[in-house]
Amino acid sequence: MREPPSFLSMLTGSFASPAAENPTVAMMEAAYRHHGLDARYINCEVAPRDLGDAVRGARAMGWAGFNCSIPHKVAVLAHLDDVAPSAQIIGAVNCVVRRDGALIGENTDGLGFVRALAAVTAPAGQSMVLLGAGGAARAIAVESALAGVASITVVNRDRERGEELAALIERRTLASARFAPWHGPFLVPDETTLVVNATPVGLYPDTAARPDVDPGSLRPGMTVADVVPNPPRTAFLSDAAGRGCVTLDGLAMLVNQGVIGMRHWTGIDPDPAVMRDVLEKLFSPG
Ligand code: NDP
Numbered sequence: 001m002r003e004p005p006s007f008l009s010m011l012t013g014s015f016a017s018p019a020a021e022n023p024t025v026a027m028m029e030a031a032y033r034h035h036g037l038d039a040r041y042i043n044c045e046v047a048p049r050d051l052g053d054a055v056r057g058a059r060a061m062g063w064a065g066f067n068c069s070i071p072h073k074v075a076v077l078a079h080l081d082d083v084a085p086s087a088q089i090i091g092a093v094n095c096v097v098r099r100d101g102a103l104i105g106e107n108t109d110g111l112g113f114v115r116a117l118a119a120v121t122a123p124a125g126q127s128m129v130l131l132g133a134g135g136a137a138r139a140i141a142v143e144s145a146l147a148g149v150a151s152i153t154v155v156n157r158d159r160e161r162g163e164e165l166a167a168l169i170e171r172r173t174l175a176s177a178r179f180a181p182w183h184g185p186f187l188v189p190d191e192t193t194l195v196v197n198a199t200p201v202g203l204y205p206d207t208a209a210r211p212d213v214d215p216g217s218l219r220p221g222m223t224v225a226d227v228v229p230n231p232p233r234t235a236f237l238s239d240a241a242g243r244g245c246v247t248l249d250g251l252a253m254l255v256n257q258g259v260i261g262m263r264h265w266t267g268i269d270p271d272p273a274v275m276r277d278v279l280e281k282l283f284s285p286g
Pocket of ligand 1: 109112131132133134135136137156157158161198199200201203227228229250251253254255257
């Protein structure tokens with residue numbers, strides 16, 4: 001006798017506001033299809049006041065997990081059963097995973113970056129210049145330090161934010177960290193091995209913009225990374241490549257976040273090429 005078919009899909013998705021422009025759904029559903037999973041990823045527009053109800057709804061409906069994006073990455077902590085150690089240090093959760101009925105908060109922003117970085121150079125021992133001190137910078141700084149990056153210079157316009165992040169790294173990880181104020185072109189120190197743009201400068205549609213860094217201080221052999229996923233080839237990365245730097249784009253970070261999220265939710269290690277391909281098509285001009 002043939003087994004009756006199941007019409008019950010595994011549910012995952014994202015809670016955000018605004019939600020409509022989040023392309024993660026396209027890469028996740030492509031990966032689910034590629035690996036033959038009956039799973040869905042649903043973008044949900046969730047206002048701040050409704051976050052608690054949304055999480056309770058996901059719990060009640062047995063969702064395998066969900067991403068949290070702006071503005072919920074900190075507020076969601078109050079609705080979870082437990083939070084992974086690195087997400088606790090970062091102070092934000094962007095990926096919730098149901099384990100044995102409990103909702104556990106993870107942060108894949110920084111891990112996605114570290115995993116992408118590891119494909120071009122080993123993180124251990126690097127001397128990093130980090131441009132920006134917002135949510136993405138915080139996650140990248142913490143996970144990079146936990147992965148063995150030796151020193152981090154946090155470069156930011158707002159002093160308080162920058163100093164706070166440098167102090168967090170010194171307090172909670174083995175890496176050394178300092179703050180450098182950002183007014184006028186930043187001169188990347190000679191000993192730097194890794195430069196990361198963790199600001200939105202260069203993001204579509206302002207694609208000619210580049211972070212205010214003295215291009216002459218980018219030296220051959222340095223690794224230069226950008227968090228901006230669209231366009232993948234930012235003006236900053238083009239400048240860096242022209243100066244002989246190894247470059248890493250924001251798409252690699254985004255794809256690796258998807259890889260980690262899917263592993264958390266389904267136990268399957270997906271093919272990143274399938275996911276990248278979808279995003280490249282979405283972000284290609286015309
Ligand atoms: P936040 O608003 O939390 O932080 C923004 C940071 O950028 C702040 O440090 C801010 O400095 C700085 N900044 C903004 N504009 C400028 C400017 N013109 N010059 C110098 N510094 C500037 O944003 P997020 O950290 O959440 O996001 C930053 C970027 O990271 C976005 O473009 C987002 O798309 C991208 N991102 C990419 C991911 C990926 O997977 N590829 C994942 C997550 C985010 P100040 O404090 O002085 O205001």
